[in-house]
Amino acid sequence: MDEVKLFGFWASPFSRRVIWALKLKGVEYEYIEEDLPYNKSDLLLQYNPVHKKIPVLVHGGKPIAESLVILEYIDEVWPHNPLLPKDAYERSVARFWAKFIEEKSHLIAKLYRTDGEEQQEAAKEYFEMLEVLEEHALIRGKKFFGGDEINMVDIAFCSVAHWLRVVEVFAGPKIFEPHKFPRLNSWIQNLKSVPVIKDNLPDTDKMLALLKRWREMLLASKSS
Structure with missing residues (x-):
């Protein structure tokens, strides 16, 4: 092999x-x-x-x-345990949502790399993205984006599931509030209950320390 x-x-x-x-x-x-x-x-x-x-x-x-x-x-x-649906239409839908989140992925970095008006604008755009996901991407009654099994869309949205909770510490007002996004909140809980996911998430405290150090360096370089 x-x-x-x-x-x-x-x-x-x-x-x-x-x-x-x-x-x-x-x-x-x-x-x-x-x-x-x-x-x-x-x-x-x-x-x-x-x-x-x-x-x-x-x-x-x-x-x-x-x-x-x-x-x-x-x-x-490795086609076993497929990440994309077999049906051509469903596969195109999965690719659409994966591309959607990919185009918004820069916002996570902006939340801890910036401050002031620029950071507030990034937080607003991220909140609007979450609203779109809540309203259009998640199907009521399904555990994951693709149904009962994890697929590419769930994997692509991992930054919503874990990284946002860490990054928004630096973003002022809380962006993700469970009562505003009940479907997304259920999805996060379902995703983190899967052993492969739960056992392969980075340590939160370690991430906070890293991002704090990076943020301080970036902001210091901008002001110098």
Whole structure:
């Protein structure tokens, strides 16, 4: 069997997407932790010379970059426990919502990297995104976005499930309030009850310390 390696960073939701997918599929892999953001390895730069970022999956010596692209690759190479529906229409719906969250993923970073009006605007946009998910993406009575089993959409939305709760500490007013988003709140509880997910989430206190340090450095550099 061809060797599988994953270059990632422990606090990255994009790395966690790939970790969850590999574990849901039962694929054995070697994990290589990158020292981000400033000490990227030569191998990472070699395997992802365009964007120079994690995650990168290396399968049989061939690199695949960008987390959603990696998820589709994993699903095609290891088709058991599928991440995408078999039905063409349902598959297109899943890809739509995965793309939707991907286009909003920059907001998580803006919530802890900025302050003042810029941060408030990011918080407002994130809240509006949650409203869309609550109203249009989740189907009443289903545990996950795809039904009773986790699929690519659930994995793509991992930043809502865990990272937002950490990042919004720096964002002033609370963004996610369970009573305002009952479907999303139920989805988060369902997702975190799955052992593969629950056992592969980064430590909250460690994340808070990291983001606090990064935020202080970023804001200090802006004011200097």
